[in-house]
Amino acid sequence: MSRVDSLAALPEARAVTAAHATLSGVLADCAPPSLRTPRQREAVASARHEVRLRTAGFLRAYTDRLYDAITAGRTRFLRLAEVCDAAATAVPGLAPTMAESDAEQNRPPEDKEGLDVDQSILISHLLRSSTAGSHLLEAMRRPTPRALRLLPEFERTGHLSLDSVYVQCSAGVAHLTMQRDDCLNAEDNQQVEDMETAVDLILLASAAEVGVIRGGVMSHPRYAGRRVFSSGINLKSLHAGRISFTGFLLGREMGYLAKIIHGLTGVRDHHWDRGAVQKPWLAAVDSFAIGGGAQLMLACDRVIVERDAYFTIPAAREGIIPGVAALRLGRLVGARQARQIILADGRVAAADPVARLLFDEVCAPDDMAAAIAAEASRLASPAVVANRRMLNLADESQESFREFLAEFTVQQAGRLYAKDVLNKVSRFTTSAS
Structure with a gap:
């Protein structure tokens, strides 16, 4: 039997x-x-x-x-x-x-x-x-079959366009651009799948040393011609019942966000070979990081924000739990501030005093590209990967992550x-x- x-x-x-x-x-x-x-x-x-x-x-x-x-x-x-x-x-x-x-x-x-x-x-x-x-x-946290299938093309050309994201690698820096311009980069099942594929490709690509995540230019009437980082979960899809529980609400946390923080498994087989494949990540936030966009920002090593941008996690208004934000936000801004943000729909503008605990650099919109290039260059330093690994283990052990989930x-x-x-x-x- x-x-x-x-x-x-x-x-x-x-x-x-x-x-x-x-x-x-x-x-x-x-x-x-x-x-x-x-x-x-x-x-x-x-x-x-x-x-x-x-x-x-x-x-x-x-x-x-x-x-x-x-x-x-x-x-x-x-x-x-x-x-x-x-x-x-x-x-x-x-x-x-x-x-x-x-x-x-x-x-x-x-x-x-x-x-x-x-x-x-x-x-x-x-x-x-x-x-x-x-x-x-x-x-x-293993690479998806889709990413493994697309990797040769990405390695050969240095760029790849998916339904909702565009990935381009140049001079060691891989830029992941979220480009759901019609809905302010609100994530649905398709975008979560595309984000995980893109994260896998950046972690697997031999030419990529640093990953940069930024929103593209929007066609949405309210922000037409402006870049937007992310407006979080697609509420239209959520309210229509089209958000997958295993693929989105759990899969996003255990998939591409966990890969950004703790890297890919199944690529290196020996602990002495540094185990999971990891690389440093930079979030470049234009306009706003709302809900799931804020959660994505929290997963990155460094954050550059445009001076008029803001950060918010409207969990109480949406009615659902904001992913693993409760595990990560408090250690950055403190328990009381985390409660204000999550329970009372608190908004943190780039100019607020508490913003220094969330954002590493605030700059004018015209200066974002130069700031991204400079920060990416710093993150490409040889010792960054080993040190971010130890910092992330100290902040969030796999045991605490598993128990929270x-x-x-x-x-x-x-x-x-x-x-x-x-x-x-x-x-x-x-x-x-």
């Missing part, structure tokens, strides 16, 4: 599968979520609650055994969606399959079944395990279906129609 087959035969696993079969039967007799009667809603909630109780019970006892089975003793490196799908195959009902998650992604918000919560239960248990969680973090996973999934967020969705879709 294989590792996977032996899991499905466990009494706790059979209990999960049986509870899920009951839920499936209840769902088959019900209308879509938006049309359900109160009695149907109650029946679905009760059956789903039983599945989640059984799932949590199984995972408390068998998380490491499950992960070893689906990764062949941790020799396979699966990304989050693949992990969920493999777990669903190993123990039917334990998590949504990839097909079920894809179908849920295409439903309007009012007809979603809440499968993100089911995924969060599995992923949170995996991350709470030092064995499974550490391996999963390593898997998420384990709780973040369930809290973020819960926020997606909270009443205040669903009310925002309803108001947004009504005004947009």
Whole structure:
């Protein structure tokens, strides 16, 4: 009997599968979520609650055994969606399959079944395990197949255009330009995928010594002709239910942002060869860094900001948790200031006194290019990579990152279906129609 087959035969696993079969039967007799009667809603909630109780019970006892089975003793490196799908195959009902998650992604918000919560239960248990969680973090920091496929072209030409970003490498400096000019670089699933591909390419390219992240020139009426760093998560996509839980809300944190801070795994195999591939990163902020843009800025080693720009994390207004900002912001500006920014939608302008804790240099718009070139030259110093590695380990160990993500996973999934967020969705879709 294989590792996977032996899991499905466990009494706790059979209990999960049986509870899920009951839920499936209840769902088959019900209308879509938006049309359900109160009695149907109650029946679905009760059956789903039983599945989640059984799932949590199984995972408390068998998380490491499950992960070893689906990764062949941790020799396979699966990304989050693949992990969920493999777990669903190993123990039917334990998590949504990839097909079920894809179908849920295409439903309007009012007809979603809440499968993100089911995924969060599995992923949170995996991350709470030092064995499974550490391996999963390593898997998420490996180069993507797309980046490996595009690398030869990037190495040969020195530039590459993706749907939402443009990457160009010259004289050792790789410039990553975010160019969603229609929506002020608001990130959706596609842009997160493009950002991770671009980050991989810069970390893999032999000619690149430093990565520079900047927003392109906008066509959006309000900022036409001006550069914008990032307006964060694409609220239109969020409120339409088209933001992926594993691919965006978790994958962004464990993927390209983690790669910027801690580098690529799976490229160097020996610790004495300095382990993960790392390079220094510079953020050049024009106009503003809002929400996810602020989180991206926090991941970089140095920050240059245009003098009229500002930084804000409107978590309370958006209704969701601002990624790993709570882990990183406080150590820069202090706990009280971090609470003001995250809980009270505080804005930090480049001219504010606290700005010196967030920005390394403030300059006029016309001076940004020269400042970027000078700063990139400083970051290309041979000792920078080793020193930034040690600074980042001191600031954010993999252990603290893993433990934060384990709780973040369930809290973020819960926020997606909270009443205040669903009310925002309803108001947004009504005004947009």
